[in-house]
Amino acid sequence: MDNTFSGGNAHVVVQAQNVSMSQPVPSPPVPAMLLTGPDDFVDRNEGRAWFDAITADLPSRRSPLFLAVTGAAGVGKTALVLHSLAGRLGEFPGGHLFADMSRRGLGDARDVSDVLADFLSEFRIPRDEMPSGLEARAARFRSLTSAEPCVVILENVVNPGQVWPLIPGHPASLVVVTSRFGLSGLRAGPHKVNFLQLDVLDDAACADLFQQVAEEAGECDDELLRAVIGACAGLPGAVRIAGARAADPLDGGIRSLARRLEAGRSALEVLTMSDGDISMRLVFEDSYRSLDAATARALRALGLQPTEDFSDELVAALGGTGETGDQVRRRLLEANLLESAAAGRCRMISLVHQYAKERAHAEDSPAEHAAVLSATADWYLWRAGAVAYQVSRRWRCGTLFADPARLRGVFDDEQQALDAFAADEAGAASVVELAFKAGWFEKVCQLVEALRDFYFRRKHHVTWIALCETAVEAARHLPNDLVLARMHYELAFAFLDRGTEADLDAAHRHYELAQKVAQRVGHARTLSSALEGLGQVALKQGAATTAISLFKQALAAIKNIDHPRGRALLTYHLGQAYSAAGLHQEAAEALLRARELFATLPDAESPGRIAPDSYNEARSLTRYGQARIAADRADEAVEQLESILDLFEKCDAPKEEADALLVRGDALAACGQGDRARQDWQAALAMYVRIRSDRAAEARKRLADADGSATTQGQ
Structure with a gap:
């Protein structure tokens, strides 16, 4: 049948007992809420490999997979997630859901x-049919996502409680959490969570990203690029801002950015778009306001x-007392x-450190700043004092050392103390200068x-030496002349x-000044x-006779005071001077006596107990060995030096240990034990090279001479 109408208006009326009209059933909506990943993406090979490996068994899982990517603000957490998912969204036909938490x-x-509610709306659930309670909404969400796998990305999660109600229903689903926390x-939740802590980018990756954003590949001067990249502290977010500013002709390009940084402008100021909306x-600021x-x-x-x-202990000390400080850290x-x-x-990432400093100057008074610096100086003083306690029990004039109980037990031994403080050295040196500028002269001298x-x-x-010069200047401002004498001495x-x-x-000039003030x-x-x-x-300048006289005067000066360590050290120096003067027997007697005195030093904190000084024992034996070799009595040197390495095991003194090995090798060679001598010289050489002595x-000359001698004998 062909019914056609032409012209005018037509009205169709159908009269029938039953009318049936069929329309296609619409497909259920599939949420597609994900952001688009960044066009410019560099590095993160390890992160992407981790993501691929963790998600490889998704189809066979019996419960949804949870991933948590954490890291500092601007480090690129969401960018990594979106980039890793690109090309794989077809694995999640149940939907792609996203929420900023x-x-x-x-x-x-x-x-x-x-x-x-937002998620349910994406499934076109009518508002008047949407459950009102959290549990009911979560149950409805699980039901809607139970048929096919879906992916849920939760950005900027603040606490774990925001995660668990958003679990989809299909076991092959994926939940990815990003957070600055x-x-x-x-x-401790009901599902296992796989964590990835995302670190900053290295300089090469930052440079690559910068050039992609700035569209200046191959045109950036390396020195300028290094200056700008260094200010970004490895944060991709910062690099993107820097690249965008460099690409903006109104900003003057990368040269302008680098010039502002060189002029001392804050990196935070430079890493702000001109309209101020992106910074x-x-x-x-967002992270700070959450604290x-x-x-x-x-x-x-x-x-x-x-x-x-920073040391964990310093962070805790600035955060409060006891448990409070640890909790703040x-x-x-x-x-x-x-x-x-x-x-x-x-x-602390350098940009975060700059921001924290800005907040301090904006919110705290000069008096509060001074209190922080004072607490910092006190902490470094205590820490350095604990190191000094392990290294040497020599007398010091600072009040800190009047109560050694504060310093005992911080470190287990000398080696641990020296290794631990190596990371604190830069901070301690800077604090000395800051304390001097603040006028805390006594604290400077103690530090x-x-x-x-x-x-x-x-x-x-x-x-x-620079710190000691600062301390001398500080001591001149103090009324206590003894402190001035001690700082000249230091x-x-x-x-x-x-x-x-x-x-x-x-050294001679400052020792004389210390002598005059002490007198x-x-x-x-x-x-x-x-x-x-x-x-x-005098001894180092070749005036051995003068040195002998001065050491004897020094011994006489402490004749009437309890100073066993001083007597041991002066006996050691006297032995050196005797040896330099060619008085070999006197030298040997003095140096063995010095070794005995160091080995039997009384413990100042525990009367009746002995506190041997292994470092100076070893030094005394090394000098004794040199004196015996000079006196053509190398066999006596070998006998005393056999156990010297046992003493160095108790202290961290690589140069002195290498010196001892060199001398023992000389003694062994003089006794005709060439193979053993070479072993000692080789060991000494390795230590000297390691410490760049x-x-x-x-040591090389001794080994070369020994090789030449062996070749001649072989011929």
């Missing part, structure tokens, strides 16, 4: 019930620190405003005195230990120490 800031966690509470400062008052105060205190690397780590570094240490033992062992002479000791010709002249105030111990130092300078050349 703190879209009004980290201090305002989004209500999960509202998120579920550690979310350790997820580990790393705003990114950090409680005590944790925010600790963050500001860390912003005032001179370094971006944990909250900063949980918020990814701090990150764990080596064992017992934290570090430098406490630091002496660390620097003496590690031989960081440039920093050591500076002289540092010059003497480095030992160049100019250093010896400087004026009548302090026998410091007078003896200054005379001892003058004797050491100039004496490596002496």
